Amino acid sequence: MRYIFVGKNLMLPEFVFIKGTVYYGDKIEELRKQYPLLTRVLIPVEEYSSKEDNSGYYNQIVDELGGINR
DSSP states (O other), rough: EEEESSSSOOOEEEEEEEETOOSSHHHHHHHHHTTTTTHHHHHEEEHHSEEEOOHHHHHHHHHTOOEOOO
């Protein structure tokens, strides 16, 4: 499955997510399992157009993930 990252930029120890970028593959699936909150900011591409722009909510989730936010 392909996901678009909707939170502000997030730097985790093993990966960097950039807002608006599409991610896919085994590494992304592993990270979604390792960091369950990622499921809230990695939106399936097929569902993205139906989601409301709720950037404050998404940015708060990124803050909770504990990564370095930019």
